[in-house]
Every structure is written in structure tokens, then in C-alpha cells.
Amino acid sequence: MEISYNNEFKGKGHHCATFLIRCMDFRFHKALEENMEQILGESSCAFDSPGVGGGGSKSIIDEESRRVVFSALNIAMEKHGVNRVVIADHIDCGAYGGSGKFANEDEEEKFHVEKLKEAKRVLEVDYKNLEIVLIYQSWNSIKTI
Ligand SMILES: [Zn+2]
Known part of the structure; x- marks a missing residue:
């Protein structure tokens, strides 16, 4: 099979x-991608993504996956001008153990907000000049922290 498509970024x-x-986690990609322009306040918003398993904040907090994420980030900054x-x-x-680990959705969100802030602090140690945006996505909303 061969599928034709038009790549908007060609040239x-x-x-x-x-x-x-x-x-x-595939369940959250489509909604996040469809709303990135609105979240960041930019039209035609493109983004690099390292595709690391283990969660957004967790992949930065855990030292093993951090190396992979930071390596990809370095390439994105050098080659694509990511800021x-x-x-x-x-x-x-x-x-992080899924929703079953928490008493309710509010408690779960509070946990993630703390983890996102922790990940931001870790990131800021090595990257002083990057703008950092934190996002929490529930089943029916996406919010910036
Ligand atoms: Zn996940």
C-alpha cells in the first residue's frame, strides 16, 4: 500500500x-495536538517531541529518561531553534500508578501539579533561558499551570 499526503512543511x-x-499515552495525544495553538497563543504551531515513555514530568524527574529527553532537547535547540x-x-x-492511586481527580491533579513544578525546577538547572510551559490534561480539559 502507498498513501499520498501533502506535507505542509515541505520546503x-x-x-x-x-x-x-x-x-x-495515545489517549491524550489527539486532544493535546488539536489545542496546542490555543494553549500557546500561536497560529500554525509546530513542535518537536521526543516520544519518551513514562510521562511528561516523570521523564524529566527520573535520571535515566532525563538523559534521553535532554539529548533530544539539545538536538532540537541546535537544529530547530527551540526556545x-x-x-x-x-x-x-x-x-504514576494511574487514577486508582488517588482518592479523587482533585487529589490526582494536585499531585501532577507538584510533579510538573519539580520537573520545571530540574529543567531550569541545565536550561536557564528556555520558556517553560506546564500543562495538565484531564479527561475533558487542558490547563496551563
Ligand atoms: Zn501517561
Whole structure:
């Protein structure tokens, strides 16, 4: 099988301002991607994404996956001119034990907000000049922290 498509980026260079660090969980990708322009207040918003398993904030907090994420981020900054990182956590994330670990959705969100802030602090140690945007995605909303 061969499928034809039109790549909107053909011939337009490699510049991309945003690096998205998110969980591999497929259930949250479509909604997040469809709303990135609104979240960041930009039209035609493109982003690099390393595609690391284990959650947005967790992939930065854990030293092993951090090396992979930072390596990809370094390439994105050098080759694509990335100057903003979006760290996206989501509800019912298996990397943190899923929703069943929490008494309710408010408690789960508070946990993720703390983890996102921790990931931001870790990121800021090595990257002083990046804009960092924190996102929490529930089943029916996406909010910036
Ligand atoms: Zn997840």
C-alpha cells in the first residue's frame, strides 16, 4: 500500500520554537495536538517531541529518561531553534500508578501539579533561558499551570 499526503512543511526549513515533553499515552495525544495553538497563543504551531515513555514530568524527574529527553532537547535547540519547552502531564497516567492511586481527580491533579513544578525546577538547572510551559490534561480539559 502507498498513501499520498501533502506535507505542509515541505520546503519551509527546520525552525520550530517548541519542544513538547509528554507521555506516550495515545489517549491524550489527539486532544493535546488539536489545542496546542490555543494553549500557546500561536497560529500554525509546530513542535518537536521526543516520544519518551513514562510521562511528561516523570521523564524529566527520573535520571535515566532525563538523559534521553535532554539529548533530544539539545538536538532540537541546535537544529530547530527551540526556545520553549512544554511539559504535559495527564490524568490516569500509568507512569504514576494511574487514577486508582488517588482518592479523587482533585487529589490526582494536585499531585501532577507538584510533579510538573519539580520537573520545571530540574529543567531550569541545565536550561536557564528556555520558556517553560506546564500543562495538565484531564479527561475533558487542558490547563496551563
Ligand atoms: Zn501517561
